[in-house]
Amino acid sequence: MKTKTYMVTRFCENTKQSSFFEKKKKNISEMMAVPESDYMQAFLSISVGVVPYLEKLPGVSNVIVDERTPAERHQLLMWEQKNSCILPDDMKSFFMTTNGVKLSWCFKFDDDILPIGLMEVNSIDKLTKVCESKQAASDPTIADLQCDRAKDQTPLAKSVNGFPHFDGRSRIFELDACREYGKVCLVYHNTETGSPAQGAEVWFLDRSFRWHFLTDSFSEYFQMMLVHLGLPEWQYIFTDIGLSPQVQTWFHMFAPMRLVIDAEDKAKSVFQREGDTAAISEVTLDNNRVFKAKAEKRAKSGNQKKKANQNKSSASRTGPPSSSSRGR
Known part of the structure; x- marks a missing residue:
């Protein structure tokens, strides 16, 4: 199910970054061709050159990439055995090139240095289950809260597998803590005890514990993160909540075409509901x-x-x- 690839392509075609991204865009499955000894070369190959692009933007400073060693194959196998889940092939290639990613950048405003962008994917050892804690059987759990919030689930895009669940029906792992304004999660659906789960999706969990579907591919999520330059709260574009006025200011400065595309998509949603291709007739x-x-x-x-x-x-x-x- 392809849901957000069109967004990446349209954004690249409608912005000054188009030639930059299209010339250097590579599939994450090709990352193993990069020598593991040169971390920056490996990172630049999977990040379609976003580092030199940021360094050329007016006012951008302190573009910092945390260097990390590749994960070993046995670490991936241990994670899969421990969690009874099979990692997608693109994630395996990613972790064997760099064990997680963290890129941050700032904006210089007069004499102040403001931290703005953050692109982060947890390492394999920090890819842990969400809300995994031991407590008394009588204590309320987040699964109870989810039951109360089920009727409020209204993401702009839907997965064929339905919404994630905090009980045994799903296995959920944290990809990015998102500076505590939410969580990007790797979600396995329809799990069964004793059976390895396959076919992971990427979802965004906001602070009100509502789920919003992002994509069914880690590679696509990684590209989405790069396209949005790690701007604050960029995941909220794919929710019915939308961006706050303050965040929209940063988008106007660094990714203005993304707001234009978002406005176009919202206009189309008026004429199209839940995949129905029949347009609503205009009332004059x-x-x-x-x-x-x-x-x-x-x-x-x-x-x-x-x-x-x-x-x-x-x-x-x-x-x-x-x-x-x-x-x-």
Whole structure:
């Protein structure tokens, strides 16, 4: 199920970054061709050159990439055995090139250095289950809260597997803590005890514990993160909540075309609901017809009053009937 690839392509085609991204864009499955000894070369190959692009932006400073060694194959196998989940092939290639990613950048405003962008994917050892804690059986759990919030789940895009669950039906792992404004999670659906789960998706969990579907591929999520330059709260573009005014300011400065595309998509959503391709017919207001109807109504009312007045005038001229006529 392809859901967000169009967004990455359209953004690249409609912004000054288009030639930059298209020339250097590579699939994450090709990362193993990069020598593991040169970390920056490996990172630049999977990040489509986003580092030199950021360094050329006016006002951007302190572009920092944390260097990390590749994960060993046995670490991936141990994770899969421990969690009874099979990592997607693109994630395996990613971790064997760099064990997680962290890129941050700042914006210089007068004499202040403001931390703005952050692109982060947890390492394999920090890819842990969400809300995994031991507590008494009588204590309320996040699964109970999810039941109360189920009716509020209204993501802009939907997964064929439905919403994630904090009980045994899903296995959920944290990809990015998102500076505590939410969590990006790797989600396995329809899990069974004793059976390895496969087919992971990427979801965003906001602070009100509502789920929002992002994509069904880690490679696509990684590209989405790069396209949005790690701007604060960029995941909220894919929710019905949207971006805050403050965050929109940063988007206007560094990714203005993304806001244009978002506005276009929201306009289209008015005419398309839940995958239904039938457009809603536009309702137009004909002012001439409206005022013509009102004029006709006033004319009809005036005619009725005029006729009533004429009847009264005619009756007054003829006078009351004579006594002789009454006798007859």
